[in-house]
Amino acid sequence: MALFMINRYLGEEEGSESSKESRSRALLAKLQEQVKAREQQSVSNRADEDEDHCGGEVQKKRKHKEPETEGAQRKTKTREHERKTDLTDEVASPAKKKKKRKTLSSEKESTNTGDKASDNETSVEITETSESSLEEGQKTEESVDPQISQEPKEESGSSQTTFHVLGGFEEKAVQKVKRVLPQWLAQPDVIQRDIKSNLIPFSEVPGICPTLLKKLETNGIQNFFPVQAEVIPAVIESVSSGLLLGPGGYRPRDICVSAPTGSGKTLAFVIPVVQALSKRVVCEVRALAVLPTKELAQQVSKVFSTYTEGTGLKVVMITGQKSFAAEESALSESRGGVSHSLADIVVATPGRLVDHINKNSNFSLQHLRFLIIDEADRMIDGMHQSWLAQVTKAVYRSPGDTQTSVFRRILPGPITVASLTPPQIPLQKLLFSATLTQNPEKLQLLDLHQPRLFSSTHSRTETSTQGQDAFNFPQGLAEYYVPCTLSKKPLLILHFLLRLKFSPALCFTNSREAAHRLYLLVKLFGGVEVAEFSSKLNPSERQKTLKDFEQGKIPLLISTDAAARGIDINGVKCVINYDAPQYIRTYIHRVGRTARAGKAGSAFTFLLEVQEKSFLQMVTDAGSPGIERHFVKPQALKSMETHYEQTLAELGNVVKRDFAGDS
Numbered sequence: 001m002a003l004f005m006i007n008r009y010l011g012e013e014e015g016s017e018s019s020k021e022s023r024s025r026a027l028l029a030k031l032q033e034q035v036k037a038r039e040q041q042s043v044s045n046r047a048d049e050d051e052d053h054c055g056g057e058v059q060k061k062r063k064h065k066e067p068e069t070e071g072a073q074r075k076t077k078t079r080e081h082e083r084k085t086d087l088t089d090e091v092a093s094p095a096k097k098k099k100k101r102k103t104l105s106s107e108k109e110s111t112n113t114g115d116k117a118s119d120n121e122t123s124v125e126i127t128e129t130s131e132s133s134l135e136e137g138q139k140t141e142e143s144v145d146p147q148i149s150q151e152p153k154e155e156s157g158s159s160q161t162t163f164h165v166l167g168g169f170e171e172k173a174v175q176k177v178k179r180v181l182p183q184w185l186a187q188p189d190v191i192q193r194d195i196k197s198n199l200i201p202f203s204e205v206p207g208i209c210p211t212l213l214k215k216l217e218t219n220g221i222q223n224f225f226p227v228q229a230e231v232i233p234a235v236i237e238s239v240s241s242g243l244l245l246g247p248g249g250y251r252p253r254d255i256c257v258s259a260p261t262g263s264g265k266t267l268a269f270v271i272p273v274v275q276a277l278s279k280r281v282v283c284e285v286r287a288l289a290v291l292p293t294k295e296l297a298q299q300v301s302k303v304f305s306t307y308t309e310g311t312g313l314k315v316v317m318i319t320g321q322k323s324f325a326a327e328e329s330a331l332s333e334s335r336g337g338v339s340h341s342l343a344d345i346v347v348a349t350p351g352r353l354v355d356h357i358n359k360n361s362n363f364s365l366q367h368l369r370f371l372i373i374d375e376a377d378r379m380i381d382g383m384h385q386s387w388l389a390q391v392t393k394a395v396y397r398s399p400g401d402t403q404t405s406v407f408r409r410i411l412p413g414p415i416t417v418a419s420l421t422p423p424q425i426p427l428q429k430l431l432f433s434a435t436l437t438q439n440p441e442k443l444q445l446l447d448l449h450q451p452r453l454f455s456s457t458h459s460r461t462e463t464s465t466q467g468q469d470a471f472n473f474p475q476g477l478a479e480y481y482v483p484c485t486l487s488k489k490p491l492l493i494l495h496f497l498l499r500l501k502f503s504p505a506l507c508f509t510n511s512r513e514a515a516h517r518l519y520l521l522v523k524l525f526g527g528v529e530v531a532e533f534s535s536k537l538n539p540s541e542r543q544k545t546l547k548d549f550e551q552g553k554i555p556l557l558i559s560t561d562a563a564a565r566g567i568d569i570n571g572v573k574c575v576i577n578y579d580a581p582q583y584i585r586t587y588i589h590r591v592g593r594t595a596r597a598g599k600a601g602s603a604f605t606f607l608l609e610v611q612e613k614s615f616l617q618m619v620t621d622a623g624s625p626g627i628e629r630h631f632v633k634p635q636a637l638k639s640m641e642t643h644y645e646q647t648l649a650e651l652g653n654v655v656k657r658d659f660a661g662d663s
């Protein structure tokens with residue numbers, strides 16, 4: 001199915017070498033023709049002149065006779081051509097008419113300067129004939145004409161010359177390629193961005209079973225957030241005819257959700273999936289959630305576990321946190337020599353998922369009904385791991401498979417009566433992200449079926465100026481940038497924590513080395529509890545660090561982008577971009593660790609002078625409601641400077657020791 005319409009190359013390829021070459025060749029051929037015609041003409045003129053000078057009465061008569069016949073023919077041709085040209089000129093632009101008038105007046109000029117009437121006539125005829133042949137050429141090459149139509153003027157003084165000025169093609173304005181989004185991307189179901197003033201009571205969202213509503217209340221959820229009120233009913237509707245068929249017996253539409261960070265996307269898929277699977281009889285893997293990191297998988301797995309409690313549904317996480325064998329035995333067991341699934345919902349990272357597909361013969365995805373791709377844009381970027389192709393292969397039987405069960409699964413092709421006849425479990429994809437790409441080519445990689453988009457961003461062209469995607473920022477987020485110098489950056493962090501009491505604060509650096517150095521510096525300076533979070537730590541250390549930070553034991557967490565996406569830490573008041581992020585998506589996810597669930601929060605980005613212009617442009621283009629300047633006066637840092645210098649010297653020794661220890 002053609003999912004996407006992309007109007008590319010609306011005009012002819014102006015810059016293409018081959019088209020330039022063929023134009024040049026056509027022009028050259030035309031000019032050569034004209035040169036020949038003129039040479040012949042001038043030869044006959046010269047002969048006429050000679051005859052004029054030395055010929056007698058007979059020759060004079062012949063001369064008069066010849067032009068009479070030839071000239072008459074030519075004149076008839078010319079008049080005919082004039083009539084044609086006049087007709088064309090009636091619809092031609094005024095500029096063209098002007099040009100023609102100019103050419104004709106130049107012809108008149110040349111006529112008046114001539115000595116003999118016959119010469120004059122010949123001159124006019126030549127001019128008009130060449131113009132006529134050029135007019136013909138105009139049909140194939142418009143841009144050539146203005147140049148050539150002026151030639152007779154230059155030649156009028158010396159009608160014998162065959163010299164032509166080449167080149168100077170008229171510039172054609174290149175038509176700009178317009179972006180045409182497919183309708184489902186251009187006109188999404190709109191999700192309100194303002195959570196606080198758009199809370200939706202449970203009673204207004206139909207179809208959710210009372211047990212789940214009770215569970216929501218038990219977990220402190222009183223109302224639905226806008227994204228949940230839109231997406232939950234849509235997914236529930238797609239299973240209204242049971243797990244085997246979508247509405248009307250057709251395959252259900254895939255669902256894409258693009259909503260700001262902290263807007264409650266997790267519950268938007270957990271609730272309907274749990275409700276849909278709660279009626280299952282046999283335990284099989286029917287839902288698979290794929291996330292980019294272990295921490296995120298753990299977070300989502302926890303939410304699934306909360307809402308499946310008491311339903312009999314089993315949630316298993318496969319991220320590599322446990323050994324492969326331990327994960328294998330959590331996924332399935334063998335009873336009477338037959339393997340039985342022990343998982344209804346699997347939460348996985350792509351790498352480990354592929355391992356199980358390839359190495360665990362008891363891991364079956366043949367009953368998979370929901371494929372949830374959280375942080376979908378990141379997962380698309382990571383598609384080089386070909387995890388999606390592996391999942392698809394595991395879900396559908398291979399063509400050589402002769403399985404004859406009614407429930408056999410065949411990779412769906414175009415919808416036909418035949419293809420719909422055997423009932424088969426449809427695989428529905430649910431995509432979620434705060435920065436879902438609107439790039440149709442990228443989305444096509446996911447092979448979506450009649451996708452439906454829920455988005456709080458209408459279209460990227462509304463807010464962006466450079467074709468960059470526009471995103472929505474959380475309503476309660478206040479963005480600031482702090483102009484600074486490289487040497488003062490660490491002092492600023494200390495100022496923010498110790499003086500301004502901005503805590504708990506999550507501080508991002510662009511590398512784990514930078515995170516480690518800053519962590520050491522703050523620790524040596526003293527006065528504030530600090531921890532670092534990066535791939536330097538093992539998974540259990542990372543888990544403990546996040547827990548301590550969430551519980552308020554650590555007011556400052558210095559992290560790489562490992563904590564930038566999806567991590568839901570309650571109560572982060574402030575995000576500090578110690579190093580400015582290079583990409584807008586990174587910025588959006590980093591600052592999205594605060595101002596979650598409709599709460600307020602602030603984000604500060606430290607900017608060196610050279611970074612200011614491009615960074616502010618990037619943020620504005622992405623649709624930021626506004627980023628304010630927050631200037632810290634140098635005097636405010638003065639009192640910390642001496643201690644800071646001492647700490648820096650000390651840091652040098654610690655780093656050396658660290659380095660020696662590492663090597």
Ligand SMILES: Nc1ncnc2c1ncn2[C@@H]1O[C@H](COP(=O)(O)OP(=O)(O)OP(=O)(O)O)[C@@H](O)[C@H]1O
Pocket residue numbers: 220221222223224225228259260261262263264265266267433434565566567568592596597
């Ligand atoms: N209806 C609700 N009422 C109150 N709190 C809610 C509701 N829905 C979700 N939350 C809370 O909002 C917070 C953010 O939710 P969630 O992590 O699902 O956001 P998200 O949209 O997935 O964010 P991100 O894009 O950063 O991953 C969570 O702590 C969650 O418990």
